[in-house]
Amino acid sequence: MDAVEYLDLLLKALLLAGVYSAMAVGMTVIYGVMKIVNLAHAGFLMLGAYFAMELFQRFHIDPILGAVLALPVFFLFGMAVHWLLVRWLPKSDTPTLASLLLMFGFWLVLQNAAYLKWGNEDQSILTPLTLSSVQIGQISIPKVNLVVFAAAVVCMIVLQIVFHRSWFGRSMRALIQNPYAAQIAGVDDERTSRLTFGLGTAFAGFAGALLGMLYSFSPDFGRQFLLRSFVIIVLGGLDSISGVALGAIVLALVETFSIVKLPASYQPAISFALLVVVLVIMPKGLAGLFNRKWKAA
Amino acid sequence: MKRPSGLGGWLKVILPWLLLAALLLLPVASPTDNVIRLLFVTAVWTTTSLGWNLLGGMAGQVSFGFAVFFGLGAYTTALFMHAGHSPYFGFVGGAAIAMLASFLIGLPTFRLRGPYFVIATIGVTEAVRVVMNNLDVTGGASGYRITEDKPFSALEHYYTAIAAAALAVLVSTIIAKSKFGLALRAIKQDEDAAADIGVNPYTSKLWIHAIAAGLTGIAGGIYARRAAFFYPGDVFAFQTGISILLMPVIGGIGTVWGAVLGGVIFGTVEEELVVYFPNLHLLIYGSLLIAIILLEPDGLLGLLRRLFRLLRGKRGDSGSPGADEVLWGSSRVEGREL
Numbered sequence: 001m002d003a004v005e006y007l008d009l010l011l012k013a014l015l016l017a018g019v020y021s022a023m024a025v026g027m028t029v030i031y032g033v034m035k036i037v038n039l040a041h042a043g044f045l046m047l048g049a050y051f052a053m054e055l056f057q058r059f060h061i062d063p064i065l066g067a068v069l070a071l072p073v074f075f076l077f078g079m080a081v082h083w084l085l086v087r088w089l090p091k092s093d094t095p096t097l098a099s100l101l102l103m104f105g106f107w108l109v110l111q112n113a114a115y116l117k118w119g120n121e122d123q124s125i126l127t128p129l130t131l132s133s134v135q136i137g138q139i140s141i142p143k144v145n146l147v148v149f150a151a152a153v154v155c156m157i158v159l160q161i162v163f164h165r166s167w168f169g170r171s172m173r174a175l176i177q178n179p180y181a182a183q184i185a186g187v188d189d190e191r192t193s194r195l196t197f198g199l200g201t202a203f204a205g206f207a208g209a210l211l212g213m214l215y216s217f218s219p220d221f222g223r224q225f226l227l228r229s230f231v232i233i234v235l236g237g238l239d240s241i242s243g244v245a246l247g248a249i250v251l252a253l254v255e256t257f258s259i260v261k262l263p264a265s266y267q268p269a270i271s272f273a274l275l276v277v278v279l280v281i282m283p284k285g286l287a288g289l290f291n292r293k294w295k296a297a
Numbered sequence: 298m299k300r301p302s303g304l305g306g307w308l309k310v311i312l313p314w315l316l317l318a319a320l321l322l323l324p325v326a327s328p329t330d331n332v333i334r335l336l337f338v339t340a341v342w343t344t345t346s347l348g349w350n351l352l353g354g355m356a357g358q359v360s361f362g363f364a365v366f367f368g369l370g371a372y373t374t375a376l377f378m379h380a381g382h383s384p385y386f387g388f389v390g391g392a393a394i395a396m397l398a399s400f401l402i403g404l405p406t407f408r409l410r411g412p413y414f415v416i417a418t419i420g421v422t423e424a425v426r427v428v429m430n431n432l433d434v435t436g437g438a439s440g441y442r443i444t445e446d447k448p449f450s451a452l453e454h455y456y457t458a459i460a461a462a463a464l465a466v467l468v469s470t471i472i473a474k475s476k477f478g479l480a481l482r483a484i485k486q487d488e489d490a491a492a493d494i495g496v497n498p499y500t501s502k503l504w505i506h507a508i509a510a511g512l513t514g515i516a517g518g519i520y521a522r523r524a525a526f527f528y529p530g531d532v533f534a535f536q537t538g539i540s541i542l543l544m545p546v547i548g549g550i551g552t553v554w555g556a557v558l559g560g561v562i563f564g565t566v567e568e569e570l571v572v573y574f575p576n577l578h579l580l581i582y583g584s585l586l587i588a589i590i591l592l593e594p595d596g597l598l599g600l601l602r603r604l605f606r607l608l609r610g611k612r613g614d615s616g617s618p619g620a621d622e623v624l625w626g627s628s629r630v631e632g633r634e635l
Binding site: 031037039085088089094095097098100101102104105106107108109110111112113115116223224226227230231234263265266267268269271272273275276279280 | 353357359361405406408409410412413415416417419420421423424427428430431535539542546550576577578579580582583584585586587589590591594
């Protein structure tokens, strides 16, 4: 293997990391604020892909625009789900049995609804972008990967701004840091939770639409990305947004470069192996590792 | 163990034995093959349900990955039989391998608080299935076939399954009444408080995980021997893990008889009902989960308990704690924290 091939893989890994971070960030905010492991995230990803497909096939709306349109639609959907189901769960500092099983049950319902509506065949979104590619020297990159990467990065930046510059973002950060102190200081827990769940769902729908442009999908689509999302979150230290970007890069690098040594069929096992390694070596995630270093210094 | 008191107390001791006797004597009444098959399936599912309930119900650790132990039990039994050993030896081997696997999952993940264990269990099924799909010894994705020299005996399979279910009930009851069971429930309610009074949450979780895995491994072996053919996409399916989790939740999480009830209902529904609505089974199970969590977290057992009180026309207690205990067992869901 020569330098060009390494560079090629490196570039592919970085592009993958973009969409991975958009995929995991929705799960992070929900976990951070509500301490709910949102297993229905997989279902939202899947619905996002079908959403973009329907818009593209019926109204010939470009899937990138479809992904952006998914943001408000899934935001409302997520708020409705919170209002209907999630808010009845007992509040807790750690994930509860009830929250896990509830979100899991909802995922099963979403999956079955998709089977009824779209059947179990693999679908894909094919646009002129899908088949054309950009040539840089000896490396060729599909245009669709570039566009998806750009969309994901823009969205992450917008989220980062919302998180740090708005009242809503500050409420979220307060709830993540200390839910009791936040409520004493006047943060409306119920309202912030509802908005957060909407935000997390919006990002899941958005990322699902982007993933649908890259891979073929079926109603079972989200499952392979559920564990990946969680590995990224664990790498990033569970509730930090910048940690997510870092975790996404690490996972994307490991997955991409493992192809050199391992047969591609073993790919799904890689994220699990990475999770175990991370848990054993650095239980607080990469961010925790850095924090410790800074504290020691 | 305290002596049973009154009619209710004695009933509580006698009823399980009556049930066992009825199941053992059933073949005398020459039931149809389908009834025997149905009871076999139900007994296998009940064993796994009781296994899951030990970890999920008593210790409060949710696992989506019990399909791994089920599948490992199936494959180990098959490999032992292929090597010319008795299938019963194979079941023990299956349990041992499943226990070993449970340590591999538990050692890194139980060290940490929080959702790590749960998430790892979602991934582990995926990872193991991928490996098994590519493993040459077991025929990879195309599956494995068990050949036995002697003629097929539905009754032998039936009795093995009943024995496994009875063993699971026995183990669960002993643990529920022991100091170990008390420690597990303490961990479920408040891990810090449990650690303060001298319970080691880490080792307790590891051991109950291993026991639960062992029971599930035996069930997997028994299932595989009757099915005679299986493949990774079947025994290691994520769906299998879901089924194993659903049963105790439906029946009444945390109680021995709730897990049994869940296993029986699931076995019957899966075999008789889902056949007619194959397109809707995820919807049915999903809505059932949501309904149970939001409306009656104690499952069907909790619902029955409520009905029972309503029938007696009293609010709150039925007035006879003895009678309550007979019907519903003593270990209700306590703290529902993970």
